[in-house]
Amino acid sequence: MTPAQSAQNMLDAMARGNVLAPDCPSRAVLQHLTSRWGVLVMAVLATGTYRFAALRRKIGGVSERMLAQTLQQLEGDGFVHRKDYGEVPPRVEYSLTPLGETAAQHLVGLVGWIEGALGEILSAHQPARDLSASPDQTAPASA
Amino acid sequence: MTPAQSAQNMLDAMARGNVLAPDCPSRAVLQHLTSRWGVLVMAVLATGTYRFAALRRKIGGVSERMLAQTLQQLEGDGFVHRKDYGEVPPRVEYSLTPLGETAAQHLVGLVGWIEGALGEILSAHQPARDLSASPDQTAPASA
DNA sequence: TTACGAAACGTAAGTACCTACATAAATGTT
DNA sequence: AACATTTATGTAGGTACTTACGTTTCGTAA
Known part of the structure; x- marks a missing residue:
């Protein structure tokens, strides 16, 4: 890739993100927002202000560690405000x-x-054509 | 868990999903749609019909394996139609x-x-308070 | 006859994610 | 003087996600 092309990439990325480009920063932002816990944290915070423990109780299944990590990512992207007393x-x-x-x-x-x-x-759910290494996603439904 | 409770869970899940409940099937659906490649596949398919290789070229950075796997998940959930000639x-x-x-x-x-x-x-991006094990998400922007 | 194409499948190896547990810190309570 | 409280951090270890590479199929081009 020539310097000119690299520069053009930068401009494109700054002017308007392109998630289809592997190196565009928007990919990281998208990942933070659509991460396993990121979506849920954002959805809950959309309903109001919460303390750490309250947030954790609200979102079933998060560990302290993951919640803290997710909150830091979202805070880093400027989506979440953290008020420490x-x-x-x-x-x-x-x-x-x-x-x-x-x-x-x-x-x-x-x-x-x-x-x-x-x-x-x-209703429309089908067993999904087997790919042998079928990753069961989340928990295998303990219920 | 008693059978009655289990049945109640089923009813709750069928009536209206609750993503905040760890065992609700909606969690899995959410994960499929918001997975690393799921979002991008859906976004591209929203613009038309594609063959496998064309889809792969369109989405920068997917491996064949991951694309096939993601497509199967989305097909299983009834979001994607697969036409095999x-x-x-x-x-x-x-x-x-x-x-x-x-x-x-x-x-x-x-x-x-x-x-x-x-x-x-x-612009609003901050270094994010360090958590030592800071996972760099995707690539550190090689551009 | 050999090489090529397109869409997967299989396996092995690497990496990142996630959980569980232990630790810290200043104050108010027992 | 011990102890519980609340929001993290550090470490170790398991699990899941990803990639890389090889294999399959069979008409068509060389």
């Missing part, structure tokens, strides 16, 4: 930034649609 | 089902917003 024992409140609220709208829309269309989706 | 060499076309088109709308909306807001997002 500097007290001991620690008190920290999480909420969405204006940017985060806009992003959350899309995620809430998606999640809400899935929840509503779940019946239809499960 | 049974020829040799193989010819297979992928497109969205009506259900898939609805889902894709939300994903395209999200992706489009990210691409457009990327400048603003990168």
Whole structure:
């Protein structure tokens, strides 16, 4: 790749992200927002401000570690605001930034649609042509 | 868990999914749609019908294996239609089902917003308080 | 007759994710 | 003087995701 092409890539990336390009920063942002816990954190924070433990209780199945990590990613991207009261024992409140609220709208829309269309989706559900190494996704439904 | 509770869970799940519940099937659907390649596959298929290789060229960085796997998941959930012409060499076309088109709308909306807001997002970008095991997500931007 | 094409499948190896558990810190309580 | 509280961090280890590479099929081109 020539320097000119590289520069053009930079410009393209800055002007308007292109998630189809492997090196575009938008890929990372997309990953943060659509990560396993990222979606759920955003969806919950869209309903208000929460403390760490409250957030964790709200989202079934997150470990402390993953929640902390996810929150840091979202904070790093400017979607989540973290307010530390500097007290001991620690008190920290999480909420969405204006940017985060806009992003959350899309995620809430998606999640809400899935929840509503779940019946239809499960009806159309097929065993999926076998690929041998079929990764069972999430938990194998302990229920 | 008692049989009654199990039945109640089934009813809850069928009536309306709840992604905040760890065992709800909607979690799996959400994961498929928001998986690393799932989002991109849906976004591309929202623009038309593609053959396997064309889809792969369109989405930068997917391996054959991952694309095939992702397509099978989405087909299993009823979002993607697979048309096999049974020829040799193989010819297979992928497109969205009506259900898939609805889902894709939300994903395209999200992706489009990210691409457009990327400048603003990168501006607000902070190094993210260190958590030592900071997973660099995707590639560290080789460009 | 040999090489090529297109869409997977199989296996092995690498990497990243995720969980579980132990640790820290200042104050108020027992 | 011990102890519980709350939000993390560090480490170790398992699990799942990804990639790389080889294999299959069989008409068509060389």
